[in-house]
Amino acid sequence: MELKIDRTRVDRCRKLAAAIADPVESFIAAHSTVSVERAVLRLLGVDGVTPEDVPLPNAVVDSISERELGCGAAMHFARALAETGLEPLALARALTEGSVTLGQFATTPAAAARGALRPYVDAALARITAQREERAARLAQLPQLPPPLLYVIVASGNIYEDRTAAVAAAEAGAQVIAVIRSTGQSLLDFVPFGPTTEGFGGTYATQANFAIMRAALDEVSERLGRYVMLTNYASGLCMPEIAVMAAFERLDMLLNDSMYGILFRDINMKRTFVDQHFSRMLNAYSGIIINTGEDNYLTTADAVDQAPAVLASQFINEEFAHRAGLPDRQIGLGDAYEIDPDREDGFLYQVAQAQLAREIFPDAPLKYMPPTKHMTGDVFKGHLIDAMFNLTSVMTGQSIHLCGILTEAIHTPFLGDRALSLENARYIMSTARHFGDEVVLRPGGKIEQRAQAVLSECEALLERVATMGLMKAIEAASFADVSRTPDGGRGFEGVFARASDYYNPFEETLKPATVSP
Amino acid sequence: MSRLVKPYGDTQDDGKVQLSFTLPVEWSEAADEAARQLASKMGLRDVQVVDGRRIASGFSFFVLYGTTPQGVDVDQIAGSAVQAHAMTMEEIDAFVAERIGRKIRVAGACIGTDAHTVGIDAILNMKGYKGDYGLERYHMFEAFNLGSQVAIEQLVRFTKEHAMDALLASQVVTQKGSDVKNFTALSELLEAEGLRDRVVLICGGPRVTNRLAGELGYDAGFGRGTLPSEVAAFVALTLAERIRTAAR
Numbered sequence: 001m002e003l004k005i006d007r008t009r010v011d012r013c014r015k016l017a018a019a020i021a022d023p024v025e026s027f028i029a030a031h032s033t034v035s036v037e038r039a040v041l042r043l044l045g046v047d048g049v050t051p052e053d054v055p056l057p058n059a060v061v062d063s064i065s066e067r068e069l070g071c072g073a074a075m076h077f078a079r080a081l082a083e084t085g086l087e088p089l090a091l092a093r094a095l096t097e098g099s100v101t102l103g104q105f106a107t108t109p110a111a112a113a114r115g116a117l118r119p120y121v122d123a124a125l126a127r128i129t130a131q132r133e134e135r136a137a138r139l140a141q142l143p144q145l146p147p148p149l150l151y152v153i154v155a156s157g158n159i160y161e162d163r164t165a166a167v168a169a170a171e172a173g174a175q176v177i178a179v180i181r182s183t184g185q186s187l188l189d190f191v192p193f194g195p196t197t198e199g200f201g202g203t204y205a206t207q208a209n210f211a212i213m214r215a216a217l218d219e220v221s222e223r224l225g226r227y228v229m230l231t232n233y234a235s236g237l238c239m240p241e242i243a244v245m246a247a248f249e250r251l252d253m254l255l256n257d258s259m260y261g262i263l264f265r266d267i268n269m270k271r272t273f274v275d276q277h278f279s280r281m282l283n284a285y286s287g288i289i290i291n292t293g294e295d296n297y298l299t300t301a302d303a304v305d306q307a308p309a310v311l312a313s314q315f316i317n318e319e320f321a322h323r324a325g326l327p328d329r330q331i332g333l334g335d336a337y338e339i340d341p342d343r344e345d346g347f348l349y350q351v352a353q354a355q356l357a358r359e360i361f362p363d364a365p366l367k368y369m370p371p372t373k374h375m376t377g378d379v380f381k382g383h384l385i386d387a388m389f390n391l392t393s394v395m396t397g398q399s400i401h402l403c404g405i406l407t408e409a410i411h412t413p414f415l416g417d418r419a420l421s422l423e424n425a426r427y428i429m430s431t432a433r434h435f436g437d438e439v440v441l442r443p444g445g446k447i448e449q450r451a452q453a454v455l456s457e458c459e460a461l462l463e464r465v466a467t468m469g470l471m472k473a474i475e476a477a478s479f480a481d482v483s484r485t486p487d488g489g490r491g492f493e494g495v496f497a498r499a500s501d502y503y504n505p506f507e508e509t510l511k512p513a514t515v516s517p
Numbered sequence: 518m519s520r521l522v523k524p525y526g527d528t529q530d531d532g533k534v535q536l537s538f539t540l541p542v543e544w545s546e547a548a549d550e551a552a553r554q555l556a557s558k559m560g561l562r563d564v565q566v567v568d569g570r571r572i573a574s575g576f577s578f579f580v581l582y583g584t585t586p587q588g589v590d591v592d593q594i595a596g597s598a599v600q601a602h603a604m605t606m607e608e609i610d611a612f613v614a615e616r617i618g619r620k621i622r623v624a625g626a627c628i629g630t631d632a633h634t635v636g637i638d639a640i641l642n643m644k645g646y647k648g649d650y651g652l653e654r655y656h657m658f659e660a661f662n663l664g665s666q667v668a669i670e671q672l673v674r675f676t677k678e679h680a681m682d683a684l685l686a687s688q689v690v691t692q693k694g695s696d697v698k699n700f701t702a703l704s705e706l707l708e709a710e711g712l713r714d715r716v717v718l719i720c721g722g723p724r725v726t727n728r729l730a731g732e733l734g735y736d737a738g739f740g741r742g743t744l745p746s747e748v749a750a751f752v753a754l755t756l757a758e759r760i761r762t763a764a765r
Contacts, residue, residue: 168573183635187665200635200689264644266662296644301654373648409647416539419572482643482653490664 001395001436003355003451004443009459010360013312016462017319020470025323027270028277032502034189034494035271036278037061037073039240040504043124044077044117045088047207049193050096056089057241058190059096068102070499078113078505079105081120088120114505121505125285131250132287135227138218142227144175148368148393148401149229150425155180155412157199159209163216168415170220173422176229176253176400179213180412181205186236186265187490191245201412205232205242210249229253234279235260235293237267237491243279247286253332253400254283257293258320259313262474263482264296268492269471280324281510290326291400292317295336295369297480303338303373307353308457309479310335314357315462316470318364325512328363332400336369337389341381345446347388352450354396355441360455368393370404379406383424390428395436401425521588532584534561539578544571552579561585604750606650613657616757620659623652623752624675625685626667629699633689634665636721640685640745649744658749669699673706676716683717683752688725696722697733704734717755719748 038057048056061073068076080091083105094100152174154162159179166177182199185192195212196204203209210232217228229252234242239256246254258276261267283290294313297306314333321331335357339346357366370389375382386404393401403421405413413421441447465473477483526533536556542548549569556564561583568580604612613621625637639646641662643653652660663675676684686703688696700720707713713734720730721739730738737751 168576171573184633184638187634187638200633264642265638266642266664299644299648375648414539415576416537416572416578419539419576419578480643 001355001439001441003352003359003441003448005356005359005451005455009455013315013455013459013462014319016459016466017315019466020316020462021319021323024273024320024470025277028274030498031270031274031495032072032498032504033240033271033274033491033496034061034069035238035275035491036240036504037069038238039244039278039282040072040074040506041077041088041092042241042244043506044074044120045124046092047193048089048092053193054096055190055193056092056096060092063095064102066496069496071501072498072503074117074505075110075113075501075503076102076105078117078503079108082108082112082116110501110503114503117505121509124506125509128247128282128286131247132285135250135252135287138221139227142221142225144227144229145173147365147397147399148425148429149175149399150422151176151178151231151367151400151402152405152418152422153178153180153402153413155202157182157201157203158197159195159203159212160197162203163213165415165418166213167216167220169418169422170217170224170228172419173426174228174403174418175226176231177213177217178231178233178253178402179203179205179209181233186233186261186267189237189491189494191238191241205245207245207249210245210251214249214251231255231291234283234290236265237261237271237275237494239272239275239279240282243282243286243288246288247282251288253289253291254279255293256280256283256290257334258317259474259479260293260296262484262489263480264293266484266489268489268495269474269484269486270495271489271491274495276320277324278507278510280321280326281507281512284325284327284330284512285510287330289330289332289365289400290321291332291367292334294334295338298336298338299373301480303336303340304343304349306480307349307454308461310353311356311360311454311458312461312465313479314361315458318361323512325510328361329365331361332365332367333357333361334367334369337371337385337392337404338369338373341371341374341385347392348446349450350389350392351396352447353454354392354398355447356451356454358396358398365399367400367402368398369402370408372404372408375404375408377410379410382406382408383420386421386424387428390425391432391435394429394432395439397436519590520592522591523588524585530588532586532588534583534585536561536581536583537579539572539576541575542577543575544569544577548577549579552577552581556581556583560587604746604753606655606746606749609746609749609753610655610657612757613655613753617657617753617760620657621682621752621756622659622661622680623683623685624661624663624672624679624681625652625687626663626672627665627687627689628667628669628672628703629688629695630666631688631690631695631699634662634687636689636723636743637662637685637687640721640739640743640748645745647744649746651745652749655749657753669702669706672703673710673712676707676712677710681716682756683719685719685721685748688720688722696724697729700733700735708734717752717759719751721748 041057154165180202183201195208231253233255261272262269294310383406407417523532549566564583572578642651645651652658723741725738727738
């Protein structure tokens with residue numbers, strides 16, 4: 001199956017995306033955020049909480065004055081490491097207890113400080129490399145079933161119940177398990193600590209919860225003879241920190257969108273741009289596949305109207321991902337099956353959009369999201385809509401397939417709902433496995449015309465955004481009809497300009513040039 | 518008049534129902550029998566387990582048919598079906614454009630120390646809740662989401678400085694009655710500042726009921742499962758009514 005699309009338009013869209021990213025990248029290079037600095041501390045081994053339950057990375061960064069933070073938390077921390085000879089975790093505790101203060105070492109030479117930091121930097125990178133190699137070894141030994149990879153969510157709020165559900169789902173055919181986070185976690189300016197058993201509509205993303213789930217999935221992977229992937233959500237105010245935790249605990253994918261937080265969570269755009277960049281550099285180095293959130297354009301507005309915005313966002317996400325060093329094989333661009341089921345030929349539109357993305361991003365593991373907006377509680381019709389979604393996915397060669405659940409809009413999935421959903425997907429994808437290879441799309445037909453129209457409107461949108469500049473364009477509500485100002489939204493106070501002596505000991509290694517595409 | 522109604526399979530009053538559920542047991546013929554007995558205990562008769570299978574280790578899924586001996590007198594029930602007319606986003610926008618003639622300014626916040634913005638975000642954020650768009654998406658609403666841990670004084674100052682028409686105060690945490698204390702403090706401060714009558718004052722949260730809202734001097738209270746359009750419709754209708762009364 002192949003669409004006839006104008007390749008010069010595609011090239012032009014990529015050039016426009018680059019033009020859009022250029023000024024943002026200059027901004028990113030000149031700034032850091034409290035979350036980036038906390039991520040650096042986490043990499044160095046600072047983890048845990050104070051007696052008042054404040055995460056240690058927060059406590060340490062908060063102890064550095066705004067003026068002094070310009071050179072980066074690492075330099076202050078490194079000076080104290082050099083002078084006290086403490087390990088990072090012990091130093092962080094000493095700092096929060098007040099027995100040591102960072103200010104007292106201001107005169108320690110930078111070279112000595114960097115030297116003291118080096119072993120911990122190397123240890124962090126080695127830990128991430130070991131997990132990346134562990135994943136590769138397991139994948140070689142326990143090969144996955146062919147894509148679309150069947151992805152399901154668990155969301156009980158209790159990590160131990162989630163574990164039961166995840167193992168059951170894996171046995172029923174799931175290849176990727178996502179633990180949905182508690183609602184509102186994306187707006188917390190810290191990452192909760194330890195195993196958690198209470199959440200609102202989901203389970204908190206904590207490093208302990210990641211480890212519990214990873215261990216359970218490793219066990220079931222060995223039993224089933226196929227590797228089951230684990231994913232979670234980086235989006236929010238703590239993108240870089242969650243990227244660190246995911247790297248350490250060998251998550252395989254992370255939701256990581258360059259604009260989702262800005263548009264749909266009212267997180268400050270400068271904060272998001274800086275955070276997404278460092279978190280994606282970490283994702284690249286960890287071998288983690290990012291999943292972008294274009295589905296959100298479709299759930300909040302008419303799916304037919306928003307199709308060009310989805311494609312434009314895919315181009316922008318791809319561009320930012322490349323700049324953070326992510327190779328195509330780690331860029332899971334998003335799309336969703338959200339067209340109104342009452343619309344005649346809606347299926348044709350869905351095929352057009354999915355196939356368009358497949359051809360424009362041939363090496364990207366595309367992430368396809370299920371119908372949610374038009375799921376009503378009629379579980380029988382819902383199961384049918386999901387079947388059409390499954391068919392679209394297999395015939396257009398999508399890579400990561402979030403299985404639709406017949407009880408969407410009723411409750412977070414029951415264990416039995418998930419099994420039915422997986423059964424539906426396995427049936428459709430088996431019975432129609434090579435259908436896409438056998439079909440020739442009629443030249444000039446409805447599907448081809450639709451794809452061409454979406455591409456051309458996407459180009460026009462990207463042109464407008466490039467002319468205006470991305471930040472101004474977002475302010476002018478060019479995406480999802482939402483207007484956000486450059487200095488508005490949550491987390492802006494956590495963005496700061498880098499001083500001339502700014503130091504982040506991981507940037508050097510993680511810099512895109514050193515990651516092979 | 519009384520008319521007893523039973524489920525209709527293919528014959529009047531046959532009472533046929535279908536049922537499906539998961540049991541946390543390994544599948545076996547005994548598991549099918551367990552499912553059958555469970556349905557019998559629910560009061561179904563002639564229970565048939567038409568499908569029973571293993572869906573994971575230690576879990577089995579069943580589809581059953583049976584007949585219920587129960588019926589209901591529909592004529593005795595008909596009276597309770599009166600429900601407020603639900604309005605869609607488009608209808609509300611059109612209503613506001615016609616009756617108020619300008620955008621309604623709404624501010625929402627999790628007040629006090631509460632950091633759980635799940636409720637206020639569901640109502641205000643573009644994305645909304647359960648496919649029902651949030652107030653940010655409405656053309657005729659200007660929504661300000663002040664986020665979490667907003668001090669009462671800050672919210673009142675904002676209301677004054679930006680001439681809000683409606684306030685949504687959210688409380689998820691109810692430990693030691695903190696929600697009621699915060700709601701009360703807000704309503705009292707608005708009163709003291711002479712702003713109370715100028716705003717539609719609404720409280721929300723999983724434990725909030727409309728009755729509680731009334732007791733606290735609020736115009737309405739919305740609890741778990743509230744859709745943004747329900748809040749939007751209430752604000753629009755209440756404001757329109759106030760304008761109408763004032764014009765008299």
